[in-house]
Amino acid sequence: MQLLQAERDALLKPLATVTGIVERRHTLPILSNVLIQKSGDMLTCTGTDLEIQIAATQSEGFSGSDFAITVSAKKFSDILRAIPDKSVVTLEENESRLTVKAGKSRFALQTLPAGDFPTLSVDTSLKATVRMAQGQLKALLGRVQYAMAHQDIRYYLNGLFLVTEGNLLKLVATDGHRLGFASTELPTSFDKNEVILPRKTILELYKLLQDVDDEVTIDIASNQVKFSFGNVVIHSKVVDGKFPDYNRVIPQNNDKLLSIERTLLLAALQRAAILSNEKFRGVRVVLTDGVIKILCNNNEQEEAQEEVEVAYTGAPLDIGFNIQYLLDVLTNSQVENLNFAFGDVNSSVLVTIPDNEHFKYIVMPMRI
Amino acid sequence: METGRKIIHIDCDCFYAAVEMRDRPELRDVPLAIGGRADQRGVISTCNYVARRYGIHSAMPTSRALRLCPTLTLLPHSFERYRDASRRVHAIFKGYTAHIQPLSLDEAYLDVSDSAHCKGSATLIAAEIRDRIRQEVGITASAGIAPNKLLAKIASDWNKPDGQFVIRPQDVADFMPELAIAKLWGIGRVTAERLARHGLVSCGDAQTWPLQRLVAEFGNLGASLYRQCRGIDERPVHNDGVRKSLSVETTYVEDLPDLPACAAALAPLYDDLVARLTGHDGELMPHKAVVKIKYRDFTQTTIECVCREPRGDVYQALLERAWPRGAKPVRLLGVGVRFADLPAPQGDSLPLW
Numbered sequence: 001m002q003l004l005q006a007e008r009d010a011l012l013k014p015l016a017t018v019t020g021i022v023e024r025r026h027t028l029p030i031l032s033n034v035l036i037q038k039s040g041d042m043l044t045c046t047g048t049d050l051e052i053q054i055a056a057t058q059s060e061g062f063s064g065s066d067f068a069i070t071v072s073a074k075k076f077s078d079i080l081r082a083i084p085d086k087s088v089v090t091l092e093e094n095e096s097r098l099t100v101k102a103g104k105s106r107f108a109l110q111t112l113p114a115g116d117f118p119t120l121s122v123d124t125s126l127k128a129t130v131r132m133a134q135g136q137l138k139a140l141l142g143r144v145q146y147a148m149a150h151q152d153i154r155y156y157l158n159g160l161f162l163v164t165e166g167n168l169l170k171l172v173a174t175d176g177h178r179l180g181f182a183s184t185e186l187p188t189s190f191d192k193n194e195v196i197l198p199r200k201t202i203l204e205l206y207k208l209l210q211d212v213d214d215e216v217t218i219d220i221a222s223n224q225v226k227f228s229f230g231n232v233v234i235h236s237k238v239v240d241g242k243f244p245d246y247n248r249v250i251p252q253n254n255d256k257l258l259s260i261e262r263t264l265l266l267a268a269l270q271r272a273a274i275l276s277n278e279k280f281r282g283v284r285v286v287l288t289d290g291v292i293k294i295l296c297n298n299n300e301q302e303e304a305q306e307e308v309e310v311a312y313t314g315a316p317l318d319i320g321f322n323i324q325y326l327l328d329v330l331t332n333s334q335v336e337n338l339n340f341a342f343g344d345v346n347s348s349v350l351v352t353i354p355d356n357e358h359f360k361y362i363v364m365p366m367r368i
Numbered sequence: 369m370e371t372g373r374k375i376i377h378i379d380c381d382c383f384y385a386a387v388e389m390r391d392r393p394e395l396r397d398v399p400l401a402i403g404g405r406a407d408q409r410g411v412i413s414t415c416n417y418v419a420r421r422y423g424i425h426s427a428m429p430t431s432r433a434l435r436l437c438p439t440l441t442l443l444p445h446s447f448e449r450y451r452d453a454s455r456r457v458h459a460i461f462k463g464y465t466a467h468i469q470p471l472s473l474d475e476a477y478l479d480v481s482d483s484a485h486c487k488g489s490a491t492l493i494a495a496e497i498r499d500r501i502r503q504e505v506g507i508t509a510s511a512g513i514a515p516n517k518l519l520a521k522i523a524s525d526w527n528k529p530d531g532q533f534v535i536r537p538q539d540v541a542d543f544m545p546e547l548a549i550a551k552l553w554g555i556g557r558v559t560a561e562r563l564a565r566h567g568l569v570s571c572g573d574a575q576t577w578p579l580q581r582l583v584a585e586f587g588n589l590g591a592s593l594y595r596q597c598r599g600i601d602e603r604p605v606h607n608d609g610v611r612k613s614l615s616v617e618t619t620y621v622e623d624l625p626d627l628p629a630c631a632a633a634l635a636p637l638y639d640d641l642v643a644r645l646t647g648h649d650g651e652l653m654p655h656k657a658v659v660k661i662k663y664r665d666f667t668q669t670t671i672e673c674v675c676r677e678p679r680g681d682v683y684q685a686l687l688e689r690a691w692p693r694g695a696k697p698v699r700l701l702g703v704g705v706r707f708a709d710l711p712a713p714q715g716d717s718l719p720l721w
Contacts, residue, residue: 177717
C-alpha cells in the first residue's frame, strides 16, 4: 500500500532534525526508531530517548491518507541522504515492512508498530511561558553551555540551570571548577522558577535554534520543559536535584582589575597552549605593571612564553589555571573586550563584559 | 624488567571460619563451615582445615558438603564480626606501608619496596605482620614474599596455613619451570584444560614456546602467558582499588519457572542494586547494565548493554532478551552495573564549592 510520495528533502528535513537524539543501539529496539506520522497535509517525525523528545513537522501539501509508522532512524536517514537530492521518494507499507523507492533504488525496512512508540506524557502543571527571539536564546546558551559538566558523578551538574526571576531569565552552567552565568531581560515578569535541563537537551537545542528573530516559546512545568520554535517541538525532562548556589561563588572583592582585547589574549593563549601539558593543561598567568605574561610548559620541559600589553597598575600576581577554561570563555564571548578581576593566588577570577551586568564567568585557579 | 620490587601477599587462613573459631574455641577441632543453608540452596563460603579433610571446599553447595560430612557444623555469615577483624588486620598493614591493595576482606598485596621497617627485609616484615595478626586479631595468616604480585600470590599458598614462603629474584628462574600453569593468573579450569591439550601443563612447557606461537594460538592470553610463565609481572600495587562493577544476585529457594516469574523477581533485586549504588561512595559513573541468569541445570548466561542511567526497564528488557537463550527454570538472577573508567582529570583546578 502506498503511503506517501514526496521530494527527498521534504522527508529528510524533519527526519534530520530528530535523529540527533536517537540512540543507535538501545535495549528497547523501538527507541532506535523514528515515528513518522502523516496527518492531513502535515508530516511529523518524532524521536526520543525517554528523556528528550523532539518532533519536527513538515507541511508540504502531502496527499494520500493518514498513517503512522516507526522505522530505524539511522537507516532511513542514511538512505535518504545517499540518494540524489530532488529525487522523488515513494514510501509503501507491505506486511509490516516499509519500502522506500527512489529512481531505480528500492529498500525494504523493518518497522515496529507506531502504537508502541513511547511518547513523553505531557506535564500539564505549567508554571511559566517565556517567549523570546530564537537568536537571542541561542546567543545566551552559547555564552554558558560549554561550562556544563560532562559525566560528572554530581549528575545535577551535567546540565544547565534555568531560572526565571522577576523580569530576568538566567542560565547557569558549571563543572565545579568554573561557572558561566548569563541572563537577559524579559518583557514580562515571572515568579521564581528553577529547573535543571539535561546536557543532551541543551546541546541539541543549541544546535537546532536558528540565529533569527522568529520566536521560541519556553513552557516551564514542574518536571518538564517544552521548547517550541519553527517546525520543531522539544520536550525535555528536567534533572531532579539541587543545583549549587551560584551566587555564593561570584567573587565580590577581587581588586586586581584589567581590561583586555579578547582576540589578542585568545591568540596568545592558543599559541602557548601548544606546549601545555596534555593531561593537566596548566598555564601560568603572571601580572605585572603593564604586562600580562603567559607561561606554559609540558612534560618534555618545553616552554612557551607570551606577553600581552595591558593597562594594569595593581599588585603583581602569579597564578595558575587550566588553559582550556580560559580558552573557552575567550572563544565563546563574541565581544571586543573582556574585563578580568583577579584576587589572590587561591581565589577565582571573574570575567565580565564591559558595561554588561548580564554575563559572568568564574574560574578557580590551579596550583602549579 | 623487574626493578627489585618487594611485594608481600597476605592471606588470612580460612578467614570466616578462623573468626568463628576464635570466638568459640570449642569449634576448633570439629568440621566447621560458614555458608548458606542446604534447604535454601546455600553454598559454602569458607570451611576450617578439619572440614577440608572431608573434601569440603569453598563454593561447594552446602547440600553436597553435608553429604560428605554429615557431622559438619554449619554457621551462617556474621559479616559484622568479619569486617571488624578485617579492619584490624588492615590497620596492621598500614603500619608498614601506604601501598596496600586489598583484594577482599582477608587478602591484600603490600608493596614494601621502600619500607624502612625490619631493616628493609620483606621476609621479616611479613613474619612480624603475621605475628601481630595472631596476637592482635586472634587468627592466623599466610604470606608470600616475591618481586611481583603474581609470584607473591603463588608463594602465599605454598606453606599455607600459618606459614610463609619467599621467592627471591634470583630464585625465579629455577622456581618457574616446575610450577603448574593452572596456578597462573587468569587460568581457570577450562583454560587449563585447553592448554593441556596443547601439551602445556607446567610453566616450563610454556617457556619452550616462542612468543609468536603463543600469541598465534591463544591471542592475548598467549602474550600474558609468555610473560607469566617466566615469572614476569609488572602490575603495580594499587592502593586505590577502583571499583569496576557492582552487582547483587539471589539464588532462589525455588526455581523461577518462567519469564514472568523472573520479571517479577527482578524488581526487588533491582531495588537492592539501587540501594547499594546510592550507598557506595566512589565517584563512579555507571556505564553498563548487566543481567546474569543461572538456569536450573547450572548453565548460565549474562547480557549487558551500554547505559548511563541503569533504570528498571533497562534490566527488564535485558532479561527479556537473555532468558530465551536457555528458556529453562531459573535458580539465580543477578543485576549489576559496570562503571566507566574515571574521566580524565580536570587538572588540579580548585573546587568552586
